Amino acid sequence: MNLILKTFGFLFAISLFVSCGNADDDVDLNLNFGDGLGKGTPVDDCLGLDEGELVLSIQDQYTTLPGKVSIFFRVSDTNGNPVPGLQANQFTIYEQGRNDDCFNTISSSESFARISPNSQIFTNNTLLVLDLSNSVLESSLQELKMASSSFVENVMPSTSQESFQMAIYWFDGENELHLLNELTPSKEELITSINGITDNISSDPSTDLYGAVIKSTDIATDLINKTTSGDKIGAASVVIFTDGTDQASRYTEDAALKKVNEANSNISFFSIGLGSEIDTQVLMDIGKTSSVFASNKDDLEDTFNEISEKVSERANSFYLFEYCSPKRDGSGENNLAIEVNTGTRQGAVQTKFNATGFTGGCE
Numbered sequence: 001m002n003l004i005l006k007t008f009g010f011l012f013a014i015s016l017f018v019s020c021g022n023a024d025d026d027v028d029l030n031l032n033f034g035d036g037l038g039k040g041t042p043v044d045d046c047l048g049l050d051e052g053e054l055v056l057s058i059q060d061q062y063t064t065l066p067g068k069v070s071i072f073f074r075v076s077d078t079n080g081n082p083v084p085g086l087q088a089n090q091f092t093i094y095e096q097g098r099n100d101d102c103f104n105t106i107s108s109s110e111s112f113a114r115i116s117p118n119s120q121i122f123t124n125n126t127l128l129v130l131d132l133s134n135s136v137l138e139s140s141l142q143e144l145k146m147a148s149s150s151f152v153e154n155v156m157p158s159t160s161q162e163s164f165q166m167a168i169y170w171f172d173g174e175n176e177l178h179l180l181n182e183l184t185p186s187k188e189e190l191i192t193s194i195n196g197i198t199d200n201i202s203s204d205p206s207t208d209l210y211g212a213v214i215k216s217t218d219i220a221t222d223l224i225n226k227t228t229s230g231d232k233i234g235a236a237s238v239v240i241f242t243d244g245t246d247q248a249s250r251y252t253e254d255a256a257l258k259k260v261n262e263a264n265s266n267i268s269f270f271s272i273g274l275g276s277e278i279d280t281q282v283l284m285d286i287g288k289t290s291s292v293f294a295s296n297k298d299d300l301e302d303t304f305n306e307i308s309e310k311v312s313e314r315a316n317s318f319y320l321f322e323y324c325s326p327k328r329d330g331s332g333e334n335n336l337a338i339e340v341n342t343g344t345r346q347g348a349v350q351t352k353f354n355a356t357g358f359t360g361g362c363e
Contacts, residue, residue: 038073040349043337046102047094047348053077054340054347059233059318060121061351067358070322072121072233073349075340082317083342088115090342093323096335103337111323112362118320119163123227123234125183126155126166126311129216131242132197133172134205140243140274140297141199147304148194151239154308155315156187164315166190169216170197173206173248177215183223208248210256213240213286217259220267228266235266235318237311240286241304243274257285268314270307274300289314324362327355 040058043049060072075083093113094103128151130136136144148168157164167183168190181193220236227234246253260269271287273280274294284291290310294303327334334355339348 037349040073040351043339043348043350044096044102044335047337049339049348050346052347053345054083054342056338056340056347056349058349058351060231061353062231063353063355063358064363065357065359066361066363067325067327067355068322068362069325069336069353070116070320071336071338071351072118072318072320073338074318075347076317077345082313083345084313084316086115086319086340086342088113088321090340091321092339092341094337094339095325095327096337097327097331098334103335106323106326108323111325113321113323116320116322118318119161121231121233121320122318123163123165123232124315124318125220125223125227125234125236127216127220127236127238128152128166128168129177129212129238129240130168130170130180131172131207131209131212131240131244132170132178132202133207133244133247134202135207135277136243136274137199137202140300141197143297143300144241145194145197147301148241149191150301151304151308152187152190152194154305155311156185156190160185160187167219168193169212169219170201171208171212172202173204173208175208175211175248175250177212177219206247207242207244208250209240209242209244209246210251210253211246211248213256214251214259216240217263217267221264224264224266235268235315237268237270237289237314239270239272239307239311241272241274242278242283244277245279245282253282260286260288268311270311272303272307274303325353325355325358328358328360329356331355331358 038057038059055076056073058073062070093106095106096103165183165185168180170178170180181190216238220238223236224234268289269287271283271291273283292303292306294300333352335352337350
């Protein structure tokens with residue numbers, strides 16, 4: 001991965017003829033999860049920063065008068081693993097104006113740097129998709145209900161937020177992805193729906209796994225299209241549980257995996273498998289973000305908890321970083337670099353902002 005990042009930086013520099021601190025345009029690589037810098041660029045060599053183990057992928061940025069700069073980005077390691085829980089004092093801000101040979105460090109305290117709630121621009125939706133075919137209903141329904149409730153408790157915020165919502169679907173052998181609970185920010189509503197599942201909910205004992213994958217991806221795609229507009233950014237997670245393989249044969253494995261692999265990069269895919277009848281390779285391909293397996297129903301809650309942690313980490317690795325710039329009206333476009341340092345790992349990204357209308361003070 002480090003080699004890939006080096007190559008990306010080299011090709012980027014050649015294509016734009018970047019000299020010290022004078023990149024012409026930002027690159028828009030679309031919202032992604034650790035495979036690029038988003039709207040950012042590699043930091044200028046004049047900063048003398050070593051190649052880091054962390055990747056800051058800028059998703060959006062904007063300015064607010066009288067002088068606030070807001071950068072929305074995701075932090076991951078070079079393997080794409082999310083890095084949640086960072087604090088404002090772990091970031092260093094560098095600015096470069098037209099009269100500067102290189103960048104100047106901006107004091108975090110004097111600029112009132114902060115990590116702000118990102119709910120104003122970021123929407124995160126989770127789809128929990130449960131296999132309720134006959135084998136589950138007969139042998140592991142109670143364990144699945146307990147594990148699913150635990151998943152909801154772990155993923156959903158303690159206080160309801162419209163920016164974090166979840167819907168629950170289920171499938172059997174029918175050519176339909178059944179809705180158990182529509183998209184909601186209420187964990188209580190979701191858990192009530194889970195507790196209401198009975199062993200006679202299904203009338204088709206077969207398993208349409210590939211159909212569930214295709215249909216849930218389509219739903220997640222529609223959610224992304226609705227929530228990503230204007231100044232809003234949306235991300236989604238699809239979490240699929242099954243205790244077996246596709247038996248309905250209504251859709252092919254290739255069609256399901258094609259749907260996953262060609263899905264919007266804003267969508268993460270997770271899979272949970274139970275028992276000895278699953279095809280672990282297929283579930284790993286479906287859950288391309290992460291997959292876990294339980295050998296028996298007693299381990300089911302632990303596997304759901306493991307996935308819930310990964311889903312939460314991914315959602316919480318997005319940051320809205322804001323500070324008050326010392327640049328003023330008339331300074332035009334200025335280069336900006338943000339470095340994060342956890343004490344053991346470091347990373348940085350560069351972008352630019354326009355200071356037109358900037359005056360003293362900051363809200």
